[in-house]
Amino acid sequence: MQHLRVASLLLLPVLLPAILVRGQSITPVPGQDQSSPAATNQPSPTTPPSAAPAQPIPANAPRMSKQTRYEIIRDFETQIVYARAFFPMGAKGIKLKEGVTTPNGPQLQQDLALFGPAVRPGDPTHISFVQIKDDHIHFDLNGGPVHRKKWYEHITVSGANAEVPIAPNQSPPNPHGTYLDVYFNKYVPEMSAAQLRNLLYPVLDFNARNKEEAYLDTVPPKVKEAIQAHHVLVGMNTEMVLHAKGKAPKKVRERDGETEYEEWIYGEAPQDVDFVRIVADEVVRVETMKTGGQKIVRTEKEVILEKPDKDTEAKQEDRPANAPSLRRPGENSEDVPKPADGGSRVPVAPPPGTPQSPGDPGPGDIVAGNH
Secondary structure (H helix, E strand, O other): OHHHHHHHHHHHHHHHHHHHHHHOOOOOOOOOOOOOHHHHOOOOOOOOOOOOOOOOOOOOOOEOOHHHHHHHHHHHOOOEEEEOOOEEOOOOOEEEEOOEEEOOHHHHHHHHHHHOEEEOOOOEEEEEEEEEOOOEEEEEEOOOOOOOOOHHHHOEEEOOOOEEEOOOOOOOOOOOOEEEEEEOOOOOEOOOHHHHHHHHOOOEEOOOOOHHHHHHOOOOHHHHHHHHOOOOOOOOOHHHHHHHHOOOOEEEEEEEOOEEEEEEEEOOOOOOEEEEEEEOOEEEEEEEEOOOOOEEEEOOOOOOOOOOOHHHHHHOOOOOOOOOOOOOOOOOHHHOOOOOOOOOOOOOOOOOOOOOOOOOOOOOOOOOOOO
């Protein structure tokens, strides 16, 4: 028994540290944050794991199930995203099919000029309504182009002489939103939310963290580098200048011959001063006055942006095919005889009460010119 007690006393210094460590927590190291990844061996909550890229939708995918429809609507409705394209206001929305938007080019420019833009590239956009139809998915943006009543605005109380709504109409009478329709070949196929976001990427950005980041993804790489460096290139438009330099503290309107232009002035002496000349929404000249008196002038185009074809736009006038004309059937406008002086002879009606001979022309007769 005595030998057993001696052995226990000899093993006690060896077993005691292990028992203490197993029954108690480890003492924190001074200066070390226990919530940091190094202490907990867990990823930081401020850096979420990157989402895996969504697989493309199979060509033989079945129709979207009812459960997926509910999930898509619940996932996308009320989201705030950033636009990557212009959306015209009113009933003129955007249609997207196989990555191509309609309208585009001159037709889109014409709609923007007539109705104004509801959303610009880089603007935050609110998906206010989602509807999945047979061959396309409809998204209302910023309230949509049509006034939609809330469910409680349809409830009325019948009285003796009239029906009174229980809640006043709180929706704006003139909505300023727009819409997006995503079309498919035959029907809306089964897909995940990530796959739908990939389809919407040409017009809506779900990954951008702010307006500036969303806008930079819509411009050419050379323009993006210049904006990030706060540098103005000849050929930029006014939207790009605003993103690169901000609002100009001073603007001057001048005329150079028959050309009117605006001079946007950035900076004040003795610092560098930039004079950005803009003609018809395009930078045509950048003059920089350095602190040492050196003047740098750039007039050569440094970036070329796509512009609508004016000739194509002029041909797409809203003129009905059966508009009335004074030409005979089959007559070409180029073959119509014209006066020698280039002017048109308009018959002049005689004053009232003037006697006319039987041979005199009347108000509706054509007077031939003297050649």
